[in-house]
Amino acid sequence: MNILAPSILAADFCRLGEQIGQAEAAGAQYLHIDVMDGVFVPSISFGMPVIRTIRKCTGLFFDVHLMIENPERYVGEFADCGADLINFHLEATDNVNGVIDKIRALNKKVGVTIKPETPVKKLEPYLHLVDMVLVMTVEPGFGGQELIPECVEKVKELRRVLADRGLQHVDIEVDGGINEGNLGLILDAGANVIVSGSSVFHNDIDVNVKKFLSQMRKAH
Numbered sequence: 001m002n003i004l005a006p007s008i009l010a011a012d013f014c015r016l017g018e019q020i021g022q023a024e025a026a027g028a029q030y031l032h033i034d035v036m037d038g039v040f041v042p043s044i045s046f047g048m049p050v051i052r053t054i055r056k057c058t059g060l061f062f063d064v065h066l067m068i069e070n071p072e073r074y075v076g077e078f079a080d081c082g083a084d085l086i087n088f089h090l091e092a093t094d095n096v097n098g099v100i101d102k103i104r105a106l107n108k109k110v111g112v113t114i115k116p117e118t119p120v121k122k123l124e125p126y127l128h129l130v131d132m133v134l135v136m137t138v139e140p141g142f143g144g145q146e147l148i149p150e151c152v153e154k155v156k157e158l159r160r161v162l163a164d165r166g167l168q169h170v171d172i173e174v175d176g177g178i179n180e181g182n183l184g185l186i187l188d189a190g191a192n193v194i195v196s197g198s199s200v201f202h203n204d205i206d207v208n209v210k211k212f213l214s215q216m217r218k219a220h
Contacts, residue, residue, distance in 0.1 A: 001036060001192065002101065002187065002192050002193075002216040002217070002219065003029045003030055003171075003192060003193045003194070004027075004028045004029060004030070004031070004193070004194055004196070004200075004209065004212050004213055004216065005028070005030035005032040005063050005173070005193055005194065005195045005196075006023045006028050006030075006031060006032060006195075006196060006197065006201065006209070007032040007033075007034060007175070007196065007197035007200075007201075007202040008020065008031060008032070008033060008034075008054075008096075008201075009032075009050060009197050010196075010197030010198045010200070010201040010202065011197075011201045012201070016054065017054065017057045018066065019026055019201060019205055020054060020057065020058050020059065020060070020099075021169055021203040022056065022206055022209075023060075023200060023201075023209055024058055024059070025206070026061050026205065026206045026208075026209035026210055026213075027210065027213050028060065028200075028213075029060070029061060029066065030060060030061045030062075030063045030193065031054075031058065031060040031061070031062055031063065032063045032065060032175065032195045032197075033046075033051060033062060033063065033064045033065065033083075034065050034067060035047055035064060035065065035066050035067060035068060035078070036067045036068070036140075036141060036195050037067065037068035037069060039068070039069045040067050040068050040069045040091075040092050040140075041067045041141030042141050043141045045167075046061035046135055046136070047193070048077050048078065048080075048081045049081075049089065050115065051064065051078065051082050051083065052081040052083045055081065055082030055197035060081050060102050061084045061085070062082055062084045062085070063084070063085050063087060063111070063132075063173075063193075063195075064083040064084075064085065064086050064087060065087045065111075065113065065118075065175070066076050066078070066086065066087065066089070066092070066096060066107050067089060067092075067140050068086045069092055069093075069142065070093055071088035071089070071092055071093055071099055072093060072095060072099045072102055072114050073099055075088075075099065075102045075106065075108075076093060076102070077160060079103075079106040079108050080181050083108060084108065085108060085109035085110070085111050085132060086103045086109075086110065087110075087111030087112065087113050087134050087173075087209070088103075088110065088111070088112060088113065089112075089113045089114070089115070089140075090112055090113065090114050090118060090123065090126075091114070091115055091118060092151065093179070096125075096126055097126070098128070100112075100126065100129050100130065106171065108140045109131040109132065110129065110131050110132070111130060111131060111132035111133065112126055112130050112132075112133055112134070113133070113135075113136060113140075114135060114136065114138055114154075115136050115139070115140060116137065116138070116139060116150070116151050116154075118147050118163060119154075120154055120157045123158070124157045124161065126157055127161065127162060127165060128165065128167060129168055130170060131170065132170065132171040132172070132193065133158060133169065133170060133171070133172055133173065134173040134174070134175055134195075135151060135154055135155050135158065135174050135175075135191070136151070136171070136174075136175055136176055137151040137152070137171065137175065137176035137178070138176030138177050138187075140176075141184055142208060145176060145177050146177045147176055147177030147182055148177075149176060150157075150178070151174075151176075152186065152189050154182060155172060155174060155186065155188075155190050155191050156189045156190055158172055158190065159172060159190025159191075160190075161191065171192055171193050171208050172190055172192060172193065173190045173191065173193035173194075173195060174186050174191040174193070174194060174195065176195075177194065178184040178194055178195065178196045178199065179198075179199040180199065180211060180212070180215065183215050183216070184215065184219060187215075187216065187219040188219070194212065194216065196212065199212075200212070201208055202208065
């Protein structure tokens with residue numbers, strides 16, 4: 001199933017609850033929440049208090065993307081404040097299995113993320129343990145960047161590896177520079193969870209979400 005996950009990094013924080021409601025009413029299924037620590041990535045975004053607050057105003061599935069060093073320190077807190085899936089970076093910990101086990105113990109879905117320069121091969125020991133793989137198609141840490149074309153091949157490779165291992169149920173999420181112009185390319189490569197920030201939250205949210213979903217339904 002193809003899923004749209006608008007990224008609140010691009011939302012207007014003066015109208016955050018209202019804009020989340022608009023995206024949900026238009027049909028978005030997930031909400032993508034980028035958590036940045038200023039160490040693993042240069043930027044600092046938001047943390048548990050924001051997630052806990054918006055959890056009260058929406059029933060959307062919370063896809064929480066941890067761009068933080070040693071994510072094992074905080075998975076319990078993010079689970080407590082409303083995450084449905086906790087997605088951490090392969091590059092951010094020396095104990096990938098330990099982080100997966102902690103998330104599973106909290107009865108949350110597990111995602112693992114790779115940066116543009118990280119090869120798919122490094123994911124292979126963990127693919128049978130996760131629900132989702134997030135392939136970053138920009139350098140993590142900033143919104144509004146253009147998609148790195150070479151990353152599309154990584155999505156294709158990952159989809160082939162999952163198919164070869166009988167892991168077709170594992171979602172492939174793509175985040176970074178996705179818009180109506182390149183959405184078809186990403187879907188054709190094998191991604192089924194699409195993160196978009198600026199292309200959803202700028203201008204008319206209802207129209208933007210419906211355009212994305214229409215294109216995604218046609219590709220399904």
